[in-house]
Amino acid sequence: MGIVIRISFLTATIFMVTYLVLDTQYYVSQFILSIIIVIQVIMLAKYLERTNVLLTRFLEAIKYSDFTGAFRNHEMGAGFGDLNKAFSRVIDKFKDERSKKEESIRYLETVVQHIGIGLMCFNAKGEVVLLNTAAKRLFQVATIRNIDSLKSISEKLFEVVKKMKGGSRSLARVSVNKETLQLAIYATDFKMRSKAYKLVSFQNIHTELEEKEMEAWQNLTQVLAHEIMNSITPIASLSATVHMLLDQNATTKDENYEINGETIQDVKDALNTISKRSQGLMRFVNSYRDFTQIPEPDYTIFEVRELLERVANLMRSEASHQHIKLEVTVDPQSLELTADIHLVEQALINLVKNAIRAMEGQQDGVIKLKGSIDEVGKVNISIIDSGPGVKKSVSEKIFIPFYTMGSKKEGKGSGIGLSLSRQIMRLHGGTLTLDSELGEGSEFKLRF
DSSP, X not given: OHHHHHHHHHHHXXXXXXXXXXXXXXXXXXXXXXXXXXXXXXXXXXXXXXHHXXXXXXXXXXXXXXXOOOOOOSXXXXXXXXXXXXXXXXXXXXXXXXXXXXXXXXXXXXXXXHOSSEEEEEETTOBEEEEOHHHHHHHTOSOOSBGGGHHHHOHHHHHHHHHOOXXXXXXXXXXXXXXXXXXXXXXXXXXXXXXXXXXEEEEEOHXXXXXXXXXXXXXXXXXXXXXXXXXXXXXXXXXXXXXXXXHXXXXXETXXXXXXXXXXXXXXXXXXXXXXXXXXXXXXXXXXXXXXXXXXXXXXXXXXXXXXHHHHHHHHHHHHTTTEEEEEEESSTTOEEEEOHXXXXXXXXXXXXXXXXXXXXXXXXXXXXEEEEOTTSXXXXXXXXXXXXXXXXXXXXTTSTTOOSSOOOTTOOOSOHHHHHHHHHHHTTOEEEEEEOTTSOEEXXXXX
16 A cells, blocks of 8 residues: 555656646746655655565575564554564464474484384484484493494494395394393385485394293293103103013023013013104104204295195195095286295195194095285285184194194104294295184185
């Protein structure tokens, strides 16, 4: 509105000067009005300059994030009042957003510093830009400027961190100031302002591993003790029986021992039993040796359907004796897998045999060998049976080496098939899991 008034006065003054110049000879009036025109032009320019000054202040405040200034009218007119109010609202909005951002940053910094997992972030040059409190305590350092400083902590740790790719995991056993750390390390890559960074997390799982290791040894010791005692007890008992028979029934005649035929037969039977139990114990020991000597995988690319069909053909005869039907389904049909085909085949044979034993005596049983891709693109192979299922308490133990359900009958396994299969999957970086409910069958899933 102020600009309109000023332009109107300026226009009127120009018309008056034009009229005086063209139609009159009032030179003094012409001169005075001309001066007034000059003054009006100068005042209009200054008035417009105020807008530019305000706009410049506003843009510079945004550019330098300086929201401490205020935009007031200072009797510059109603138009400038509206402009100042608009600028002030925008500045207040920026101040509010920056305050929220700063609160979020402080919150994240607090979380990062107080989280129990060690975090380290460094750029492409190896310069460490973040090292939280947990990492400092873990490595017993005040700060780390560059990942090369990890060499002074542990050469092995430095090599592991340097070689890790984004999304990879690793376990490293290191010693820091004579303290053993079993670190679970995870790395992820990200970009910020076109600069590449790597975030690495460190978690000391030494205590948890020791507890699990002790639990595993206890379970293994219990199974070993049970299996060995099953063989040693009758051997010891029969040995004592043979000794007693010889003491009671052997007679000396002319420096020779005489034993009746019934006693000899009893001794033979006892020795035969001792021999069989000894051979069984040797087979058990050999099974343990096989379990601990699995070769490293020799990776090749092969079709999953071809593998499953071969396993089904190998096991079809054994399954047919118990009236069990084997079915193979693969989706998609061209599904391929990169793994050691011989080790995976051995794992599948163990699982199919386990399923056949579980359905012993059951009529019209079905075992499905299924290949598929899960929702994250991982190859899955499932062995699904229509057997009686497994109790929850038992499903937690069946992967323990040499654990068997019930008494061992002729033809039963040694108890290492499932644990061997899981070990094979671990060598491939995959998992073997069981999903089972009583009366609803079981599903063993190999996830690569």
